[in-house]
Amino acid sequence: MYTLDQVRCFVAVAEHLHFGKAAEALSMTQPPLSRQIQKLERFVGVDLLDRDNKRVTLTAAGEAFLDNAQVLLAMADRAPQDARRIASGQWGRLSIGFTAASGFGILGSLVTAIEENFPGIDLDLHEMVTGEQLENIAEGRIDLGLGRSDTTPSFIDSELLLAERLLLAIPDGHRLHDLDRPLRKDDVTGEPLIMHSATKATSFYDLIIRHFPIDHHMVKHSISQVLTMINLVADNHGLAFVPESASLVSVPGVHFKAFEDLSEEIVELKAMWNVQSKNPALQQVVSLLRS
Known part of the structure; x- marks a missing residue:
């Protein structure tokens, strides 16, 4: 196997095309310089240099080897x-999972903060519901999740990023849109609903049934993506409970109203990560979140 010292010797001679000047640049004498290059040529199996008493030139093989040697x-x-x-967390790669609603609001600010504070960290962004995020964190496929979960496994740590109101998405022409007062929770009784999936968006589903007496016969669709829910509302398929950040999405024919008898800011978004992760970039970003 050839060594980096042999490569450095060859590159010095190739750049100076003179053994004496190359030896001087490397702070060594010519005999050991010549021996290093001879060893390199024996390993490569071809002559890299043409030399005589008057001059040194590169062979065609030497020119090709020089390009790779300089990169090496x-x-x-x-x-x-x-x-x-990388060990300090200044460089590296961070994979982030995020819910659709966080993509409407806080995700952009977080990405900006990471890029400004740690420009050497490359980000991979993946949209997924909270349950998928927890699975991917456990399996090491993502480093950080932005999701909604009241209960997490013991190996997951979290930091509250945002608490916001729960709103009701209402289509054009619906009676609740024309009310001259704020909504009350019993206003949705008997209304067709577009609900979060009980299996794929468990935390949000649990939040809704904790605060509203849901008649499951009135649930027309159960899905996991907020944008899909809002589009179904626009097409008059029902009403949908959404986080306030979803109101940043402008969908024609959809209006958002708050409930006067519902506690403010009950919808929480958390950053979640595996406490056993060895990714230094994650540790830097967690410190940024906590500051």
């Missing part, structure tokens, strides 16, 4: 610094 040396020189930056 640059990578070798940069490797220790890269390793230190």
Whole structure:
């Protein structure tokens, strides 16, 4: 196997086309320089240099080898610094899972903050419901989740990012849109509903049934994506409970109203991660979230 010292010797001669000047640049004498290049050529199996008493030139094989050798040396020189930056969390890759509603609001601000504070961290973004996020965190496929969950496994730590109101999405022409007062919880009794899925959006589903006496015979659709729910409301398929951040989405024919008899800011969005993660970039971002 050839060594980096042999490659450095070859590159020095190739760049100077003179053994004496190359030896001087490397702070060594010519005999050991010549031996290093001879060892390299024996390993490669071809002559990399043509030399005589008057001049040194590169062979065609030497020219090809030089291109790769310069890249190799640059990578070798940069490797220790890269390793230190990755270990410190200044560089690296962070995979983030997020719910659709967080994509409407806080996700953009979080991405901006990470990019400004840690420009060396590359972000991978994946839209998924909270249950999928927890599965992916457990299996190491994502590092950080932005979701809604009241209960998490013991290996998951979390930080509250946002608490917001629960709103009702109402279509054009519906009687509740024309009320001259704020909504009350009993206003939705007997209305067709578009609900969050009990299996795929469990936390939001549990939140709704905790605060409203849902008649499941009036549930027309159970789905997991907020934007789909809002589009169904626009097409007059029912009413939908959504986080306030979803009102940032402008869908023609849909209006959003709050409940006067519902506690303010009951919908929580949390950052979630595996406490056993060894990703230094994650530790830096968690510190940023907590600050």
